[in-house]
Amino acid sequence: MFMEQMDYFFNPKSIAVIGASRHPRKIGHVVFRNFIESGFKGKLYPVNPNAEEMFGRKAYKTVKKIPGKVDLAIVVIPAKFVIQAIEDCGKKKIPAVIIITSGFKEVGNVELENQLIKTLKKYKIRAIGVNGLGVFDAYTGIDTFFLPRYKLERPEKGEIAFISQSGATGSVVMDWMAMKNYKVSKFISYGNATDIDEADLTEYLARDKKTKVICAYFEGVKEGRKFYETTKRLSKKKPIIVLKGGTTEAGTKAVSSHTGSLAGAAEVYKSAFKQAGVIQADGLEEIFDYARVLATQPMPKGKRVQIITDGGGFGVLQSDWLIKYGLDLAKMDKKYIDAMKKIFPPYVSLRNPMDLTGDADTPRYREAINAAMEDKNVDIVLVIVLLQVPALTPDVVDVIAEAAEKKTKPVIVVSAGGRYTEVLKKALEDAGVPTFSYTEAAAKALKVLCEYSEYKRGK
Amino acid sequence: MFMEQMDYFFNPKSIAVIGASRHPRKIGHVVFRNFIESGFKGKLYPVNPNAEEMFGRKAYKTVKKIPGKVDLAIVVIPAKFVIQAIEDCGKKKIPAVIIITSGFKEVGNVELENQLIKTLKKYKIRAIGVNGLGVFDAYTGIDTFFLPRYKLERPEKGEIAFISQSGATGSVVMDWMAMKNYKVSKFISYGNATDIDEADLTEYLARDKKTKVICAYFEGVKEGRKFYETTKRLSKKKPIIVLKGGTTEAGTKAVSSHTGSLAGAAEVYKSAFKQAGVIQADGLEEIFDYARVLATQPMPKGKRVQIITDGGGFGVLQSDWLIKYGLDLAKMDKKYIDAMKKIFPPYVSLRNPMDLTGDADTPRYREAINAAMEDKNVDIVLVIVLLQVPALTPDVVDVIAEAAEKKTKPVIVVSAGGRYTEVLKKALEDAGVPTFSYTEAAAKALKVLCEYSEYKRGK
Numbered sequence: 001m002f003m004e005q006m007d008y009f010f011n012p013k014s015i016a017v018i019g020a021s022r023h024p025r026k027i028g029h030v031v032f033r034n035f036i037e038s039g040f041k042g043k044l045y046p047v048n049p050n051a052e053e054m055f056g057r058k059a060y061k062t063v064k065k066i067p068g069k070v071d072l073a074i075v076v077i078p079a080k081f082v083i084q085a086i087e088d089c090g091k092k093k094i095p096a097v098i099i100i101t102s103g104f105k106e107v108g109n110v111e112l113e114n115q116l117i118k119t120l121k122k123y124k125i126r127a128i129g130v131n132g133l134g135v136f137d138a139y140t141g142i143d144t145f146f147l148p149r150y151k152l153e154r155p156e157k158g159e160i161a162f163i164s165q166s167g168a169t170g171s172v173v174m175d176w177m178a179m180k181n182y183k184v185s186k187f188i189s190y191g192n193a194t195d196i197d198e199a200d201l202t203e204y205l206a207r208d209k210k211t212k213v214i215c216a217y218f219e220g221v222k223e224g225r226k227f228y229e230t231t232k233r234l235s236k237k238k239p240i241i242v243l244k245g246g247t248t249e250a251g252t253k254a255v256s257s258h259t260g261s262l263a264g265a266a267e268v269y270k271s272a273f274k275q276a277g278v279i280q281a282d283g284l285e286e287i288f289d290y291a292r293v294l295a296t297q298p299m300p301k302g303k304r305v306q307i308i309t310d311g312g313g314f315g316v317l318q319s320d321w322l323i324k325y326g327l328d329l330a331k332m333d334k335k336y337i338d339a340m341k342k343i344f345p346p347y348v349s350l351r352n353p354m355d356l357t358g359d360a361d362t363p364r365y366r367e368a369i370n371a372a373m374e375d376k377n378v379d380i381v382l383v384i385v386l387l388q389v390p391a392l393t394p395d396v397v398d399v400i401a402e403a404a405e406k407k408t409k410p411v412i413v414v415s416a417g418g419r420y421t422e423v424l425k426k427a428l429e430d431a432g433v434p435t436f437s438y439t440e441a442a443a444k445a446l447k448v449l450c451e452y453s454e455y456k457r458g459k
Numbered sequence: 460m461f462m463e464q465m466d467y468f469f470n471p472k473s474i475a476v477i478g479a480s481r482h483p484r485k486i487g488h489v490v491f492r493n494f495i496e497s498g499f500k501g502k503l504y505p506v507n508p509n510a511e512e513m514f515g516r517k518a519y520k521t522v523k524k525i526p527g528k529v530d531l532a533i534v535v536i537p538a539k540f541v542i543q544a545i546e547d548c549g550k551k552k553i554p555a556v557i558i559i560t561s562g563f564k565e566v567g568n569v570e571l572e573n574q575l576i577k578t579l580k581k582y583k584i585r586a587i588g589v590n591g592l593g594v595f596d597a598y599t600g601i602d603t604f605f606l607p608r609y610k611l612e613r614p615e616k617g618e619i620a621f622i623s624q625s626g627a628t629g630s631v632v633m634d635w636m637a638m639k640n641y642k643v644s645k646f647i648s649y650g651n652a653t654d655i656d657e658a659d660l661t662e663y664l665a666r667d668k669k670t671k672v673i674c675a676y677f678e679g680v681k682e683g684r685k686f687y688e689t690t691k692r693l694s695k696k697k698p699i700i701v702l703k704g705g706t707t708e709a710g711t712k713a714v715s716s717h718t719g720s721l722a723g724a725a726e727v728y729k730s731a732f733k734q735a736g737v738i739q740a741d742g743l744e745e746i747f748d749y750a751r752v753l754a755t756q757p758m759p760k761g762k763r764v765q766i767i768t769d770g771g772g773f774g775v776l777q778s779d780w781l782i783k784y785g786l787d788l789a790k791m792d793k794k795y796i797d798a799m800k801k802i803f804p805p806y807v808s809l810r811n812p813m814d815l816t817g818d819a820d821t822p823r824y825r826e827a828i829n830a831a832m833e834d835k836n837v838d839i840v841l842v843i844v845l846l847q848v849p850a851l852t853p854d855v856v857d858v859i860a861e862a863a864e865k866k867t868k869p870v871i872v873v874s875a876g877g878r879y880t881e882v883l884k885k886a887l888e889d890a891g892v893p894t895f896s897y898t899e900a901a902a903k904a905l906k907v908l909c910e911y912s913e914y915k916r917g918k
Binding site: 025027030107146147148150151152153164165166167168169171172173175176178179217219243245246247248249250251253254255282283284285310311312313314315316317319320322323324329346347351352353358386387388389390416417418419420421422437438439440 | 484486489566605606607609610611612623624625626627628630631632634635637638676678702704705706707708709710712713714741742743744769770771772773774775776778779781782783788805806810811812817845846847848849875876877878879880881896897898899
């Protein structure tokens with residue numbers, strides 16, 4: 001029942017946009033047009049009391065006038081009209097509504113929000129919002145984010161879901177993920193959590209087949225106990241990564257004027273997250289560093305990392321960070337070392353970090369990566385590839401992707417540079433290989449992967 | 460005398476490329492052609508014993524045959540021929556040589572390197588290298604980095620100098636800075652420091668008018684005492700930022716097989732840096748976070764930061780980080796708060812972080828930024844601008860740039876997103892406003908700025 005009703009948000013067959021508009025600057029216009037442009041296959045009804053026709057379709061004065069069934073209503077009208085619109089939805093038996101409208105509890109209109117809650121309950125309507133940007137589903141084309149695509153790009157289909165209390169933070173993250181070619185399943189900006197809250201969304205996403213990792217940004221949860229119980233129950237099934245805003249006194253004060261949430265003592269949250277098996281991130285970029293590794297890589301058997309690089313300096317920096325984050329440097333089996341010694345130039349350093357040096361080419365990387373993949377002394381392969389060196393051709397990307405595809409142990413890449421490098425990193429992301437620009441970020445993500453692997457094994 | 464001779468590396472009037480080649484894959488070819496393409500204005504002589512003519516110019520069998528004066532020789536021939544080439548340079552009275560050739564001490568050929576040192580001394584030739592990529596000067600067009608420009612972009616003219624022991628690390632950083640539109644004065648990859656070392660380069664850059672901040676990556680210094688004395692003497696004149704590779708035992712082992720340097724105990728370096736007033740960075744990206752703020756912003760009078768944002772979540776995260784890094788949130792004068800209250804919508808939060816909210820436009824940012832610039836209770840203005848919000852037009856960049864141009868207090872920007880955002884961030888970098896994607900990085904850079912300001916004032 002819960003799953004069925006939640007599905008209407010992400011995979012509705014028919015949608016009414018209450019507040020659809022002809023005026024290109026209005027939210028109701030952008031939202032409606034987004035559905036046309038995203039190629040939404042279902043039925044789409046504009047609702048507007050002052051129009052007969054819109055986007056070449058018949059417009060309806062209220063949802064009640066719509067002839068067929070409506071799975072989802074999107075509400076983009078001023079706050080004072082929302083209750084009546086929800087009454088109409090109730091009478092029309094619409095099971096799900098996304099309310100983008102703001103002007104409720106977050107600006108002090110607690111009474112209006114309470115009245116809304118009552119109305120939703122009366123008709124057993126489930127709602128996402130108010131004061132949120134709603135839903136983006138990379139698979140079904142549902143997209144209620146009302147920001148134009150030239151300002152806010154949309155990411156491609158993937159396995160990472162992200163829920164955000166803050167609309168602006170959510171949209172920035174979406175835009176940034178699209179640019180980096182990080183892939184998502186669903187994005188939900190749920191605002192005030194008037195009805196559906198972070199725990200409900202976690203419950204749904206844990207059962208969602210398209211989602212492998214659940215990420216969240218919030219400043220406080222609506223019901224602490226409910227969120228704790230839900231995540232504790234689900235965190236071994238799928239990794240749950242949370243960034244909590246407001247971890248200092250000053251941050252907490254800022255929270256109260258932002259979402260009106262009680263940020264609560266950072267330490268209380270921290271220990272609850274830990275007990276529930278929730279992974280806590282310190283920054284937005286970290287959420288996705290962790291999520292990409294957890295979504296794409298197999299669980300490592302241990303924490304012995306083999307570094308393979310063509311830049312000695314990066315190898316040194318990477319070793320420092322791995323040690324600082326509690327990982328170990330693998331010691332490769334003599335058998336593999338001896339085999340490489342026979343074919344590599346004498347100045348190649350076969351220790352860990354393995355330094356293929358600045359004249360490395362793709363065949364040299366292939367030998368080294370294949371050896372590390374086979375060697376039982378290696379749990380994780382970390383390839384640092386500085387693509388600027390003269391002899392290295394772009395097909396090194398395929399060599400890395402082929403190794404990662406085996407899924408026998410985690411393979412991640414550190415690579416830094418300009419546009420040429422960024423293009424090849426996007427190709428690696430396409431192949432499901434997580435890429436990093438910074439040695440510290442890579443080490444931190446591997447630490448989280450190892451910890452989650454231990455947690456899952458019940459250690 | 461020192462400065463005059465050093466100038467030949469960065470501003471020579473005539474250059475001989477010893478080992479210039481017709482073969483497009485040879486380093487001697489790429490180096491020579493780089494000079495033609497970079498629009499080098501001086502005289503350019505190819506030296507090659509087996510050619511009469513090259514790139515439409517007469518080629519010379521040795522530098523001795525060149526008719527005019529030669530200020531700088533670039534050596535790209537195999538190690539075994541280098542001593543003879545330097546003998547020739549000595550006889551030709553060439554004052555400066557860049558030796559790109561590797562195969563000396565770093566692969567165990569200590570004897571050959573010692574012989575080279577003797578030859579350089581005999582003729583009083585100063586040398587950068589061996590085993591380095593040499594010099595890039597954004598102002599004069601000197602560019603001995605032999606990597607093609609499609610793989611390795613070159614940054615624009617600026618005031619940050621970077622010296623790197625590691626060639627690969629140096630080139631990656633250059634490429635990355637170019638993409639980010641971070642600007643540089645000079646880049647030096649000095650390899651084995653056979654003659655000129657990190658202390659000499661620091662000495663030169665401290666006196667160089669085009670350089671405001673000196674950055675360095677190395678794994679160990681050649682002469683500890685010399686580097687300490689030099690930096691201690693110069694660190695109040697210009698900020699010196701260092702990233703040292705090899706700070707853990709594993710990292711130190713990696714160093715010995717990379718550059719053959721003694722990495723030394725991390726703690727010894729750390730305390731020496733501190734005493735000498737050298738700023739230590741933990742990662743490559745941090746070097747430039749610090750350098751950009753120090754190169755472009757005035758010294759702050761205190762550490763009270765005013766955050767102005769259109770995204771509440773980012774304001775919360777930023778507050779957390781500022782506090783964690785020891786900065787204070789400014790409390791703006793009532794006078795300015797009251798003035799803004801009169802013209803802003805009631806839901807704008809005028810505390811710190813000041814949340815202009817998701818319907819902020821450029822005029823609202825202008826009012827808020829101008830107030831913070833005028834208010835004596837504010838030492839530093841941190842503008843978080845999420846450019847995705849619907850009403851915000853790109854001219855918000857000009858508003859921020861105009862405030863920063865006054866140079867009355869530091870102004871920095873945090874902004875995250877996709878391609879649209881990146882384009883506008885590059886415009887801000889052009890205007891000398893440092894931009895950050897991550898709230899933590901911005902806080903850390905401000906901490907360093909405040910500490911350097913105190914250090915300079917002798918606190």
